[in-house]
Amino acid sequence: MKRLALLLAAAFLCPGCGGGSAASEKTCKETQQIMGTFVTITVVADDSRRAEVQAAVDRAFDAMREVDRLMSNYREDSEVSRINRGAFAAPVKVSGWTFAVIKRSIEVSRATDGAFDITVGPLMRLWRDAEKAGAPPSAEAINDALKKVGAADKVLLDEEQKTVGFLVEGMEIDLGGIAKGYAVDRAVEALRAAGVSAIVEAGGDLTAIGKNAGGRKWIVGVRNFFRREGHVERLALEDRSIATSGDYERYCEIGGRRYSHIIDPRTGMPVVGAASVSVIGPDCETADALATAASVLGFRRAASLPEESGIFAGCEILFASCTHGFRGYLVPDGAQE
Ligand code: AMP
Ligand code: MG
Numbered sequence: 043m044k045r046l047a048l049l050l051a052a053a054f055l056c057p058g059c060g061g062g063s064a065a066s067e068k069t070c071k072e073t074q075q076i077m078g079t080f081v082t083i084t085v086v087a088d089d090s091r092r093a094e095v096q097a098a099v100d101r102a103f104d105a106m107r108e109v110d111r112l113m114s115n116y117r118e119d120s121e122v123s124r125i126n127r128g129a130f131a132a133p134v135k136v137s138g139w140t141f142a143v144i145k146r147s148i149e150v151s152r153a154t155d156g157a158f159d160i161t162v163g164p165l166m167r168l169w170r171d172a173e174k175a176g177a178p179p180s181a182e183a184i185n186d187a188l189k190k191v192g193a194a195d196k197v198l199l200d201e202e203q204k205t206v207g208f209l210v211e212g213m214e215i216d217l218g219g220i221a222k223g224y225a226v227d228r229a230v231e232a233l234r235a236a237g238v239s240a241i242v243e244a245g246g247d248l249t250a251i252g253k254n255a256g257g258r259k260w261i262v263g264v265r266n267f268f269r270r271e272g273h274v275e276r277l278a279l280e281d282r283s284i285a286t287s288g289d290y291e292r293y294c295e296i297g298g299r300r301y302s303h304i305i306d307p308r309t310g311m312p313v314v315g316a317a318s319v320s321v322i323g324p325d326c327e328t329a330d331a332l333a334t335a336a337s338v339l340g341f342r343r344a345a346s347l348p349e350e351s352g353i354f355a356g357c358e359i360l361f362a363s364c365t366h367g368f369r370g371y372l373v374p375d376g377a378q379e
Contacts, residue, residue, distance in 0.1 A: 068255035070095070074103050077110045077222060079245030083229065086239040086255045098236035102229035106244070109225035112140050113217045115163075125206050126163065126214045133198065133205035141204045143217055143224050143327070144197065150220070150331045151193045153351040155343075158335035159307035161197065163214025164190045169301065169312060173294040178301075184310035190214070191307050219304075222247050223285050223330025230326070242326075246286050249326045250279035264320060264360065283326035287333035288318035304337050313337055319344070323357040332357055 073082045083102055087095035114120045121140045128134050147160040164187040168179045190213045198207035222244050229242045230249045239252030241260055250260040259278035293300045301312040319336040323329035332354055336344035341361045348357040
């Protein structure tokens with residue numbers, strides 16, 4: 043079973059800068075590897091603005107690299123790693139960006155009954171170790187890790203000092219469910235400041251800014267692997283983001299069983315039921331976090347969140363599951379050309 047994956051419909055994007063066709067004179071594409079994934083920025087640029095647009099693209103990539111530098115769990119010197127090492131002993135001062143993502147994550151936790159929770163770190167570690175050991179963790183080990191989970195009441199934020207503290211020893215945050223979306227937003231900010239229309243795409247999560255080279259909405263293909271092979275739903279997007287969770291190419295295998303990389307913070311168990319969720323929203327950070335939360339909550343509970351909670355206003359959830367088939371497919375108002 044595969045995921046509901048996002049593909050930019052290649053037919054609508056030209057292969058790169060500098061080509062001789064009329065289309066390539068107006069649309070340029072550049073790909074770099076950041077945050078362990080491929081990031082592609084596609085921009086509309088006529089010849090007279092090429093240098094200016096390229097400078098904005100460079101700033102956009104730089105912003106995403108900065109997010110990775112600050113928030114990666116894989117870098118010993120990132121702010122997140124510094125928090126995880128020191129925030130129980132004393133509050134750790136962080137940058138405005140890291141503080142903003144943590145603050146937003148806690149808001150999302152509160153709005154999702156704790157389904158989204160950046161303090162899943164100890165559980166992620168437990169399941170990673172279980173994969174190495176070839177056996178699932180014991181109930182006791184899971185219960186022990188659960189005592190260190192709870193962003194809403196165990197993370198202490200000081201807005202003025204921009205510090206992060208932990209209430210329980212051994213807590214660890216993991217921004218893997220939201221940082222990619224935030225990075226896309228920072229790239230979008232750099233491009234918007236230069237008045238550039240573009241698509242910023244990072245490993246399937248993306249934002250479409252303005253209109254494409256033809257002056258129309260950008261066309262994005264959403265491939266639903268639960269339907270017939272190769273079926274692509276097309277969405278027309280303008281100033282909207284889309285993020286996907288429930289990636290079945292990212293899982294761990296223990297004793298021949300596949301476990302999701304998304305953990306239910308309320309039980310400590312990986313999410314089961316093989317669901318895949320895409321969220322369309324006004325910004326990529328919110329879409330990214332809500333897609334992760336919806337993977338935990340399931341369709342029935344998640345579907346009402348955009349109406350219930352102000353922070354998800356304007357979000358639409360597209361949901362597929364291998365056990366129930368395609369449960370819902372919501373196309374946002376105005377997304378169709
Ligand atoms: P995504 O692909 O955006 O759904 O993010 C998945 C990643 O988020 C995982 O690899 C973990 O780093 C982290 N994560 C796992 N479970 C949760 C959860 N319940 N809430 C927040 N982040 C999570
Ligand atoms: Mg996410």
